[in-house]
Amino acid sequence: xxxxxxxxxxxxxxxxxxxxxxxxxxxxxxxxxxxxxxxxxxxxxxxxxxxxxxxxxxxxxxxxxxxxxxxxxxxxxxxxxxxxxxxxxxxxxxxxxxxxxxx
Amino acid sequence: xxxxxxxxxxxxxxxxxxxxxxxxxxxxxxxxxxxxxxxxxxxxxxxxxxxxxxxxxxxxxxxxxxxxxxxxxxxxxxxxxxxxxxxxxxxxxxxxxxxxxxxxxxxxxxxxxxxxxxxxxxxxxxxxxxxxxxxxxxxxxxxxxxxxxxxxxxxxxxxxxxxxxxxxxxxxxxxxxxxxxxxxxxxxxxxxxxxxxxxxxxxxxxxxxxxxxxxxxxxxxxxxxxxxxxxxxxxxxxxxxxxxx
Numbered sequence: 001x002x003x004x005x006x007x008x009x010x011x012x013x014x015x016x017x018x019x020x021x022x023x024x025x026x027x028x029x030x031x032x033x034x035x036x037x038x039x040x041x042x043x044x045x046x047x048x049x050x051x052x053x054x055x056x057x058x059x060x061x062x063x064x065x066x067x068x069x070x071x072x073x074x075x076x077x078x079x080x081x082x083x084x085x086x087x088x089x090x091x092x093x094x095x096x097x098x099x100x101x102x103x
Numbered sequence: 104x105x106x107x108x109x110x111x112x113x114x115x116x117x118x119x120x121x122x123x124x125x126x127x128x129x130x131x132x133x134x135x136x137x138x139x140x141x142x143x144x145x146x147x148x149x150x151x152x153x154x155x156x157x158x159x160x161x162x163x164x165x166x167x168x169x170x171x172x173x174x175x176x177x178x179x180x181x182x183x184x185x186x187x188x189x190x191x192x193x194x195x196x197x198x199x200x201x202x203x204x205x206x207x208x209x210x211x212x213x214x215x216x217x218x219x220x221x222x223x224x225x226x227x228x229x230x231x232x233x234x235x236x237x238x239x240x241x242x243x244x245x246x247x248x249x250x251x252x253x254x255x256x257x258x259x260x261x262x263x264x265x266x267x268x269x270x271x272x273x274x275x276x277x278x279x280x281x282x283x284x285x286x287x288x289x290x291x292x293x294x295x296x297x298x299x300x301x302x303x304x305x306x307x308x309x310x311x312x313x314x315x316x317x318x319x320x321x322x323x324x325x326x327x328x329x330x331x332x333x334x335x336x337x338x339x340x341x342x343x344x345x346x347x348x
Contacts, residue, residue: 001175003141003143003146003172004146005175006167006175006178006179007146007149008149008153009179010154010159010183011149011153012153013179014155014159014182014186014189017186017187018186018189018193018212018214019193019208020193021192021193021197021211021214022193022197022207022210022211024190024194026197029191029194035191036324036330037320037324037325038190039188039191039283040288040289040319041184041187041188041321042158042283042320043283043289043293043296043320044293044295044316044317045162045181045184045185045296045313045316045317046185046276046279046293047280048296048297049166049276050273050276050280050297051298051316052301053169053272053276055304056169056301056312059306060304060305061304065267065270066273069271069273070273070277077278077281082125082128083275083278084128084131084132086274086277086278087129087274087275087278090267090273090274091267091270091274093267093270094269094270098264098267099265
């Protein structure tokens with residue numbers, strides 16, 4: 001599988017899901033379970049991605065400069081700092097720690 | 104739409120432009136992370152044009168970053184699963200959009216967190232329509248332009264770890280997740296999913312841990328554990344504002 005194939009298949013899948021929504025009757029949402037699961041899937045995947053991005057190095061678990069960077073991000077989001085500034089602050093935190101400790 | 108605009112319409116247009124501006128701002132981080140993960144500038148831009156849903160784009164890039172091209176199927180699955188909610192939004196906003204094949208096609212393309220949030224929180228039918236289309240247009244233009252800028256910046260950096268860009272990815276996901284952590288049910292699912300994904304990382308190929316963690320949502324959602332009776336997570340989410348695409 002090439003990178004282009006991954007990009008095209010995933011893009012078309014996401015576009016198809018958007019279009020599908022316009023074909024489904026509104027009454028579908030009156031059943032609570034499907035829409036609840038759809039909402040929770042988003043939460044679960046985002047949270048799992050945070051975990052993997054913070055602790056995984058290939059198939060190994062390691063604690064490094066990414067963890068303090070995530071903690072900084074959480075504190076800033078709690079204070080409603082804009083998205084971009086938080087992302088920059090998190091990157092800067094990790095970069096400075098690596099600069100100081102040579103990680 | 105050519106009729107004289109009411110104050111509600113003007114407010115919806117302002118809101119749409121503001122949301123577009125903030126989405127544009129984080130297009131830069133997507134672009135930089137995408138080329139960092141191994142996509143080229145073209146692939147990065149095609150995703151923003153065609154997929155056009157930030158959560159899925161960040162997810163695909165995140166899985167590729169940990170597993171490379173070999174994790175392709177998991178990357179596609181992660182992007183698609185995060186894209187399901189756009190389908191749910193489509194069901195909700197379709198009545199606002201009205202009839203017409205091409206109009207609905209264009210509307211579907213830009214049916215994401217931001218457009219749904221702005222459209223469904225406007226008071227009148229006309230302002231809902233203005234809110235939807237102005238948000239869609241401004242986010243589309245802003246997101247695509249800044250994705251390209253981010254990709255070019257990311258390309259010009261050498262060792263991305265030295266700039267902390269790997270840590271920026273987790274922070275970006277946290278920013279998408281943060282506005283959803285309002286109820287016990289979503290917090291419980293988020294915590295369990297993260298723990299499971301980390302726990303199975305040493306034993307599964309990269310990309311799969313994220314998908315395995317997704318089953319938490321199916322189980323908790325099906326039985327409505329930690330939930331309030333009759334309330335759906337999706338419904339509260341979409342009225343909370345456009346903080347994430």
